[in-house]
Amino acid sequence: MTEPARFAIIGTGWRSEFFLRVAAAAPARLQAVGVLARSDASAARVAGWDVPVHRSLDDLLAARPDFVIASVSWPAMPGVIAELVQRGVHVLAETPPAPDAEGLRKLWHDVGASHLVQVAEQYMLMPGHAARLAVARSGALGTIGGVQVSSTHLYHATSMIRTFLDAGMSGATVSARTFTAPLVDPLTPAGWSDDLAPKERTTTLATLDFGDGRMGLYDFVDNQWWNPILSRRIVLRGSHGELVDDTVRRFENGEVITSPITYRRSGVDLNLEGNDVVSAAFEGRIVYRNPWVGTRLSEDDIAVASLLQLTGEWARGDGPEPYPLADACQDHLLGLAIGESARTGADVRVERDVWS
Numbered sequence: 307m308t309e310p311a312r313f314a315i316i317g318t319g320w321r322s323e324f325f326l327r328v329a330a331a332a333p334a335r336l337q338a339v340g341v342l343a344r345s346d347a348s349a350a351r352v353a354g355w356d357v358p359v360h361r362s363l364d365d366l367l368a369a370r371p372d373f374v375i376a377s378v379s380w381p382a383m384p385g386v387i388a389e390l391v392q393r394g395v396h397v398l399a400e401t402p403p404a405p406d407a408e409g410l411r412k413l414w415h416d417v418g419a420s421h422l423v424q425v426a427e428q429y430m431l432m433p434g435h436a437a438r439l440a441v442a443r444s445g446a447l448g449t450i451g452g453v454q455v456s457s458t459h460l461y462h463a464t465s466m467i468r469t470f471l472d473a474g475m476s477g478a479t480v481s482a483r484t485f486t487a488p489l490v491d492p493l494t495p496a497g498w499s500d501d502l503a504p505k506e507r508t509t510t511l512a513t514l515d516f517g518d519g520r521m522g523l524y525d526f527v528d529n530q531w532w533n534p535i536l537s538r539r540i541v542l543r544g545s546h547g548e549l550v551d552d553t554v555r556r557f558e559n560g561e562v563i564t565s566p567i568t569y570r571r572s573g574v575d576l577n578l579e580g581n582d583v584v585s586a587a588f589e590g591r592i593v594y595r596n597p598w599v600g601t602r603l604s605e606d607d608i609a610v611a612s613l614l615q616l617t618g619e620w621a622r623g624d625g626p627e628p629y630p631l632a633d634a635c636q637d638h639l640l641g642l643a644i645g646e647s648a649r650t651g652a653d654v655r656v657e658r659d660v661w662s
Contacts, residue, residue: 310337311618313398314366316386317341317377318348320495321400325375326355328611331601336614339369363389372621373398375426380405384413391417396621398614399425402461402638403631410635414661417631424617424627425634428609429462430469431616433594437567437586438540438549440593442470446554447544454541456525460641461634467514467522468637470542475636475662480654482512482524482647493532512644524644554588565589572599583608632661 310333315322318341329336340358343349349359360366366374373396376386384404390397403425404410417423429435442450453470455463468474488504507528514522523541530536542549547556552567567588573581581602586594597615598608619625636659643654 310335311615312337312339312370312372313375313614313618314338314340314369314371315342315375315377316363316366318343318351319377322352322375322377324607324610325377325614326352326357328603328607328614330355331603331607332598332611336611339371340366342366367393367395372396372618376400384409384416387413387423388416391420391422395422397423398617399423399634401425401427401634403634404638407639407642410638411660414631414635418661423631424620425629425631426613427462427465427629427634427637428606428613429458429466431609431612432605433569433583433586433596433608434552434605435466435540437588437594438542439470441549441554441567441588442542442544446547446556446588447542447549448546450542450544451519452521452523452541452543454523454525454539456530457538457540458531459526460644461637463524463526464514464522464640465633465637467524471516471520471522473516473520475632475658476516477655477657478640479515480512480640480643480647480656482510482644483651484648485509485511489527489533490535491529491533493534494529495532510644510648512647514640567593635659635661
């Protein structure tokens with residue numbers, strides 16, 4: 307068995323608890339060796355996780371983590387990343403790595419050449435998206451020309467769009483508009499609400515034209531992550547077929563063939579294996595296997611755990627970069643363009659930038 311990925315965390319906010327939770331679920335493979343807390347109040351927030359709490363970066367690094375997670379505020383993030391890189395530390399930065407375009411360019415100038423920075427973008431490691439990507443890359447849909455994402459916001463969604471399109475660092479023309487309408491919103495990060503009166507919520511629609519017949523459609527409603535009456539929709543449109551959520555339609559040998567992606571889930575009905583997503587299959591072959599079976603992790607936590615393990619392998623020189631700083635900068639730049647176009651009502655052109 308390989309050594310567990312050893313990581314430390316700077317910051318004690320709600321995002322830090324994601325990493326601590328998955329480490330507690332899989333201690334043989336993920337090990338949180340310390341948390342840096344700047345105050346008594348922040349230290350108290352992570353006291354229940356049974357992880358050493360440190361007050362200085364020197365003490366944190368003395369625990370010899372494979373990498374350090376920077377889980378701090380947007381304004382503080384570039385400085386924390388730069389300090390860690392100056393010390394030669396492998397970094398996993400929370401999203402986004404800098405607040406704005408100028409901050410992204412300065413951060414790249416300061417640390418880009420170090421190749422020590424990855425960013426915590428986990429969405430394509432979720433079971434459903436990983437299965438869809440495997441189907442797309444199998445050639446079942448032909449050449450992917452259109453991707454529609456109505457699921458998550460800005461840089462997360464642009465990461466998905468770029469990956470499914472295999473768009474790399476191509477420039478893009480972004481056109482966005484917003485629309486406001488009443489919507490019932492019974493669940494937020496604060497929990498369930500008894501207030502069921504519709505509230506004004508904004509929908510942002512954007513097209514991202516990467517050229518060469520490649521386009522993305524971004525569709526996000528305020529609080530779409532949490533609102534249980536809003537579904538998630540993923541569409542991959544290829545030259546020979548289309549995938550909508552988990553259903554593929556394509557033309558083959560003179561016939562239209564409809565094939566689902568199916569998931570094996572344990573713990574259903576009389577199955578006593580425990581609640582897990584075990585695998586995903588398409589047309590008789592496995593396209594995804596959950597590497598964390600037995601942990602009972604949610605699908606988002608599965609993705610976070612996989613990201614931590616991949617980052618540990620990269621930091622030890624045993625694997626590729628899971629999500630490099632350059633990709634994170636490009637995705638956030640596209641997300642910023644969506645926001646700018648929505649505000650101004652004008653198209654925004656995103657060109658290849660310094661990290662390209």
